[in-house]
Amino acid sequence: MRLFSNSCAFGAVVLSLFLSTLPAWAAETEGAAAGGDGGLPQFDPSWYPEQIFWLVVSFLLMFVLMNFLVVPRYERTQGKRKEVITAEIETARIANEEAKASLAATDKALGEARAKAQAEVNEMLARVAEESNERQTSQERELLRKLHRAEEDIAVSRAVAFEQVRSVAEDLANAIVEKILDGKKGAKA
Secondary structure (H helix, E strand, O other): OHHHHHHHHHHHHHHHHHHHHHHHHHHHHHHHHOOOOOOOHHHOHHHHHHHHHHHHHHHHHHHHHHHHHHHHHHHHHHHHHHHHHHHHHHHHHHHHHHHHHHHHHHHHHHHHHHHHHHHHHHHHHHHHHHHHHHHHHHHHHHHHHHHHHHHHHHHHHHHHHHHHHHHHHHHHHHHHHHHHHHHHHHHHO
């Protein structure tokens, strides 16, 4: 703000100097047209009072314009800008807090969902393991039952086979004994 005030004062001084030389240029132009001396009027001491008068008038005019028009508008604009920036910063802060709260809620929900999913997976694995154990147990029982049945069948088959072997052996032994006896009867006769 101070820089603006200083630059405005500098601008006012420059403008007032420029405006103060306008009457001198006008007089020089008139003097040159009338055939007068062609020197610089701002260095002519007879023009000093008029130049000082216009300097004061232009400075006061610039001061009034700057002080009552330009600077208040500038300050209002800067004030509005500052209010807008402050409001935007506050809105951004609130949005940031809401985003952090939302992120925390999302993280919490995600953690709960993960825990729930892990519990379901563990439950499913336990159920699958239990079903697998039940299947394995039932298959083992079925295999044992089939094994016992096969052993019984083998025992029955073995008994039948031994019985048949014994029967065949008896028949064979009887046939051999008969042949031997027939051979001894034929040798005696």
